[in-house]
Amino acid sequence: MVTGRLEHANISVTDPDRSAALFKDLLGWRERWRGQSQLGGRTIHVGEAHDYIALYTGEHVKGDYRKGQPLNHVAFTVDDLDAAEMVVTAHGLEPFGHDDYEPGRRFYFLDWDGIEFEVVSYE
Structure with missing residues (x-):
């Protein structure tokens, strides 16, 4: 049997630096890479050693x-839901x-571009 896991998602955003700061604060992630995209524009990768989100922007975004x-939402798990909500609010976003x-x-x-995120705690 083959097993797998999500390695990354590539999301178009208008301000990758702003989005990267949110995910670093919210999830304790680190910046893995930043640079020019192969197709024009630029990308920042934030996440962990084996999984991340690529935050892409270009003139057309x-x-x-x-x-x-086409995306309903992206969900993350956290160990402290109340603290996570405070981070989201501190970034000027409104939990619902x-x-x-x-x-x-x-x-x-919803982030600044209208992308919906879900934050879940199993604790």
């Missing part, structure tokens, strides 16, 4: 995304959709 086009059902407590937020 305008933001103002709508839920479900607080809920508590199996397998854990959660909330959602």
Whole structure:
């Protein structure tokens, strides 16, 4: 049987530096790489040794995304949901959709480009 895991997601954002700062503060991630994209524009990779998010921007990236086009949301797990919510708020974003059902407590937020993220704690 083959097993696997998500290695990275590449997301277009209008300000990769701003998004990278959020994920570093929210998830304790580090910047792995930054540089010019092969297709023009630039990218910042933030994450851990074996998984990360690539935050891409270019002249054509305008933001103002709508839920479900094509992505519904990206979810992260944290060990302290209340502290995570304070980080999101400190970055000027508004948490919503607080809920508590199996397998854990959660909330959602939209970033500056309209991308929805879910933050879950199993603790």
